[in-house]
Amino acid sequence: MLLASYWMTRGPDTTFATIALLGAAGGLVAGAIVGWTVARSLPVWRRAVVAMIAAAGTALVGVLTTVADIVGGQAGLAVLAGACLLVIVGAYRLFLTPERRP
Numbered sequence: 001m002l003l004a005s006y007w008m009t010r011g012p013d014t015t016f017a018t019i020a021l022l023g024a025a026g027g028l029v030a031g032a033i034v035g036w037t038v039a040r041s042l043p044v045w046r047r048a049v050v051a052m053i054a055a056a057g058t059a060l061v062g063v064l065t066t067v068a069d070i071v072g073g074q075a076g077l078a079v080l081a082g083a084c085l086l087v088i089v090g091a092y093r094l095f096l097t098p099e100r101r102p
Contacts (some may be wrong), residue, residue, distance in 0.1 A: 005020075006073075006074060006077075024028070024044060026091050028058050030058070031055045031057060031058030032052070032055040032058075033051075033057070034051060034054055035050045035051040035054025036050065036054075038050065061084070065077065068080040
């Protein structure tokens with residue numbers, strides 16, 4: 001989302017700020033929902049803990065996105081996106097046994 005709105009004017013009272021805040025809030029909610037769904041076989045309180053950890057992970061990626069934007073601009077955002085994809089592929093290969101893969 002930050003990459004798509006990269007050229008917009010920045011500041012606290014701009015459309016960019018609204019987009020960034022709504023994107024961050026939506027990301028936190030999406031992270032919590034994914035965590036809750038993945039942990040569906042656990043008791044409710046453990047599912048809630050997993051959802052909170054997932055939301056915290058989403059917040060960490062949001063902070064890293066801000067740092068990548070400040071340090072590297074669009075190239076930094078592209079590198080961060082590539083690193084995220086590598087982590088996803090690595091986790092898929094590491095945690096899913098061959099018989100569980102689709």
